[in-house]
Amino acid sequence: MTDGELAQARLHEIAEASLEGPGVTRLPWTREHRDANRLIGIWMKDAGLDVSLDAAGTLVGRSPNAGSKPLILLGSHQDSVRQGGRYDGIMGIALACLVARRFRDRWSDLPVAISVLAFADEEGVRFPTALIGPRALAGTLDPSVFELADADGIRMSDAMRDFGLESERASALAMRTPPVKAYLECHIEQGPILEDNALPVGVVTGICGITRIAVTFAGETGHAGTVPMSGRRDALVGAAQFVDEVNRTVSNLSDLRATVGQFDVRPNVVNAIPNEVRLTLEIRGTDDVNRASFKQEMHQVASRIANTADLNLIWTPTYDQPAIACDAALRRALAAGVRQTGHRVLELPSGATHDSSAMADLCPVGMLFVRCRNGVSHRPDEFASADDMAVAIDVCETAIRGIADQTE
Numbered sequence: 001m002t003d004g005e006l007a008q009a010r011l012h013e014i015a016e017a018s019l020e021g022p023g024v025t026r027l028p029w030t031r032e033h034r035d036a037n038r039l040i041g042i043w044m045k046d047a048g049l050d051v052s053l054d055a056a057g058t059l060v061g062r063s064p065n066a067g068s069k070p071l072i073l074l075g076s077h078q079d080s081v082r083q084g085g086r087y088d089g090i091m092g093i094a095l096a097c098l099v100a101r102r103f104r105d106r107w108s109d110l111p112v113a114i115s116v117l118a119f120a121d122e123e124g125v126r127f128p129t130a131l132i133g134p135r136a137l138a139g140t141l142d143p144s145v146f147e148l149a150d151a152d153g154i155r156m157s158d159a160m161r162d163f164g165l166e167s168e169r170a171s172a173l174a175m176r177t178p179p180v181k182a183y184l185e186c187h188i189e190q191g192p193i194l195e196d197n198a199l200p201v202g203v204v205t206g207i208c209g210i211t212r213i214a215v216t217f218a219g220e221t222g223h224a225g226t227v228p229m230s231g232r233r234d235a236l237v238g239a240a241q242f243v244d245e246v247n248r249t250v251s252n253l254s255d256l257r258a259t260v261g262q263f264d265v266r267p268n269v270v271n272a273i274p275n276e277v278r279l280t281l282e283i284r285g286t287d288d289v290n291r292a293s294f295k296q297e298m299h300q301v302a303s304r305i306a307n308t309a310d311l312n313l314i315w316t317p318t319y320d321q322p323a324i325a326c327d328a329a330l331r332r333a334l335a336a337g338v339r340q341t342g343h344r345v346l347e348l349p350s351g352a353t354h355d356s357s358a359m360a361d362l363c364p365v366g367m368l369f370v371r372c373r374n375g376v377s378h379r380p381d382e383f384a385s386a387d388d389m390a391v392a393i394d395v396c397e398t399a400i401r402g403i404a405d406q407t408e
């Protein structure tokens with residue numbers, strides 16, 4: 001069995017650590033998360049790593065020769081979106097364990113130590129925040145996020161306590177010594193570019209930034225049959241105008257993407273005028289200035305629509321993550337690894353965000369994309385092949401040797 005085939009088998013097995021239903025649903029601090037960590041712990045031990053769970057819920061596999069050697073970190077996130085695929089996040093952990101395993105019997109030869117990190121929560125699906133694991137390691141964690149509640153009103157700190165963790169200790173995880181030379185993350189591309197270029201892997205140049213806003217349009221409900229059309233304060237009419245204008249405006253801008261992903265109508269019954277619509281606006285782009293000015297422009301659009309339709313507007317920014325550039329030396333190390341496998345080097349930006357986005361505050365980051373069938377992700381039919389994963393493992397092994405060789 002090749003390492004790529006072993007990765008495929010492991011990913012099929014861990015996909016069972018999911019809520020019932022199509023695809024994979026594995027949110028942080030749940031039974032599914034616990035089940036996944038058990039399997040990841042086995043992968044880490046098989047790679048010869050010492051396994052521990054840190055206070056931010058990251059499962060850490062550390063090479064036994066660690067001592068004070070400079071560290072190379074590998075990994076990604078264990079969590080998924082609702083009814084997502086078998087590869088987003090978890091593939092990066094599976095491949096990292098198989099890369100580490102390549103060094104299992106020769107740790108002492110390495111001038112660096114290796115840690116594999118299985119982060120608990122990158123998607124931010126359960127709680128309105130994300131990346132607490134990498135932020136804890138980078139020392140950029142805002143401890144107030146632990147007070148955020150999920151849709152059932154469960155605070156993150158309580159969910160973590162039930163998971164066996166004391167979230168108040170997460171802020172002490174900031175990595176200061178030994179020096180961290182690099183964080184490398186393999187991730188399914190989640191887009192069509194590698195497939196269009198008939199390539200198994202690609203080197204990531206940078207990761208987009210994200211801005212998220214919670215928007216509420218509030219009007220007045222009433223009987224759908226007796227309230228005259230004129231003078232209605234219909235929240236859904238205003239929200240619909242806003243969504244349409246966001247979409248038309250952003251469609252003319254090449255470097256931004258804007259999405260209204262959540263849309264909650266109340267009272268949401270067939271014979272009553274909607275008096276409230278809560279929606280989320282997400283803006284992505286690699287230029288932080290463009291993203292900020294588009295956000296401001298859309299705020300003005302929302303205000304104009306609310307005034308015209310006699311609605312109240314609540315505009316609450318909930319999340320902002322700057323765009324990051326991948327480290328030039330790590331791009332070169334990964335490119336050398338790609339060439340060594342005999343493939344052409346293609347470099348591409350990431351429209352999705354990753355744990356690397358937050359790890360960039362700790363150390364240089366490098367990312368390797370793996371070809372994604374039909375470019376689909378965040379869907380049950382997401383797929384990466386064993387052969388392509390085998391190439392990714394070889395590339396990362398070469399890259400680590402290259403980084404290690406440059407370590408004094």
Ligand code: HGY
Binds near residue numbers: 124353
């Ligand atoms: O939203 C993203 O880009 C990532 O999948 N969390």
Ligand code: MN
Binds near residue numbers: 187
């Ligand atoms: Mn991901």
Ligand code: MN
Binds near residue numbers: 081088123378
């Ligand atoms: Mn994702």
